Amino acid sequence: MQIDHHARLSVAPMMDWTDRNCRAFHRVLSRKTLLYTEMVVSAALVRGGARHLLTFDAAEHPVALQLGGSDPAELAEAARIGAGEGYDEINLNCGCPSDRVQSGTFGAVLMKDPQRVADCLAAMQAAAGPVEVTVKCRIGVDDQDPARVLPDFLTHVRDAGIRRVSVHARKAWLQGLSPKENRDVPPLDYDLVIEMLRAFPDLHLSVNGGIGTLDEAAAFLDRGLHGVMVGRAAYQRPADILLEADRRVFGAANPCADAVEAAQAMRPHIARHLEGGGRLDQVTRHMLGLFAGRPGARLWRRLLSEGAHRPGAGLDVYDDALAAVTQALETETQPGDEAMGEGSTAGGVPSRPVPTS
Structure with missing residues (x-):
């Protein structure tokens, strides 16, 4: 598998969001x-x-496993296990700013110890065999100077044998800002990431952070970035980011013509999930933004938010919601629909909190 090619566009790892149903x-x-x-x-x-x-389904390929940790031997064993399960890539998290991650001395706090990161990566590569090991990082943390810290960090990981890195183009403030604030408050520095292309021509670099449209992703590729990683926008407005991605980013045919066809294509997965004892809302919670910005979006969110969590909810609930939004799209009689964003509500049901990426 040409993983570099697929890495031209990726959906960021997001805690509590990018589970197997989301994927x-x-x-x-x-x-x-x-x-x-x-x-x-x-x-x-x-x-x-x-x-x-x-656990994941073969249909999810290409799919990468992100690991969190800071002990080389333990990460090596985890990488060996992940490679054995069939993942196409093993990624080390050096970017998450949450308190829980800091207490384990991993995530963004590892930006302060690039040699430890290099030791972890070397051990992971030795254990993962042919499966590529990669890194997701920030441009720095706290009072660090990103212009000095990021090149030093990339030098360490490159010298450890890593050739692909995703850079969240914000610093992380480990004290004083919440994980949510760390996704919005520190300023983005895309130009610094672009500069790293010239400083490290042997690295495959992807940019992450604040990218909200497929047009923006394409613009970064046009500027020379090897890849673009999209987080919240891909989750909250998935059709806007992913529905045209195969054609525009990869030069391939799109698998679905529109959001309705995508919803229909999800029906077999939902049926298998229910037959296996799963709940409807475990799948549909990831699909609330499918029709964002389209007629019937609010109706879709309301019907699924109110119905999918009820005991015994089945495909009839899903089919009714899809029939309602299909009719709204056909007649365009649903004025006032709007894209799902932070803090929006769906028929009085609060939107879920923004994910950690």
């Missing part, structure tokens, strides 16, 4: 985009035996 949905929209798991803590795999966290 199944995103794969319906785009066959080519690289998908990431939520961060899986290495200790949970190695010491906790939580192999269930690695």
Whole structure:
């Protein structure tokens, strides 16, 4: 598999969001985009035996496993396990600013210890065999000077044998800002990431952070970035980001013509999930933004938000919601529909909190 090609566009790992049902949905929209798991803590795999966290469907390929940790031996074993499960890439999280991650001395705090990161990466590569190991990082943390810190960090990871890095183009403030604020308050510095292309011509660099449209993603590719990683926008407005991605980014045919066809294509996955004892809302919670900005979007969100969580909710609830939004699209009799964004509501149901990426 030419993973570099798929990394031209990727959906960021987001805690509590990019689970296997989310990835199944995103794969319906785009066959080519690289998908990431939520961060899986290495200790949970190695010491906790939580192999269930690695379950995925073959249809999700290309799919990458993101690991969190800071112990080289433990990360190596976790990488070995992940490679054995069939993931196309193993990624080390050096960008998450949450308190929980800091307390484990991993995530963005690792920007302060590039040698430890290099040791972890070397051990992971030795254990992962042919499966590529990559890094997702910030441009710096706290009072660090990104213009000095990022080149030093990239030098360490390159010298450890890493050739592909995704850079969230914001600093992370580990003290004083919440994880949510860390996604919005520190200013973006895309130009610094662009500069790293010239400083490290042997690295495959993807940019992440604040990218809200497919046009913006294409513009970064036009500027020379090897890849673009999209987070919240791909989750909140998935059709806007992914529905045209295969054609525009990869030069391939789009798998679905429109959002309705994508919703229909998800029906077999939902049926299998329900037959396996799963709940309807475990899938549909990831699909609330499918029709964002289109007629019937609010109706779709309301019907699924109110109906999918009820005990015994089945495909009839999903089919009724899809029939309602299809009619609204055909007649365009739903004025006032709007894209789902932070703080929006769906028929009185608050939108879910913004994910961590």
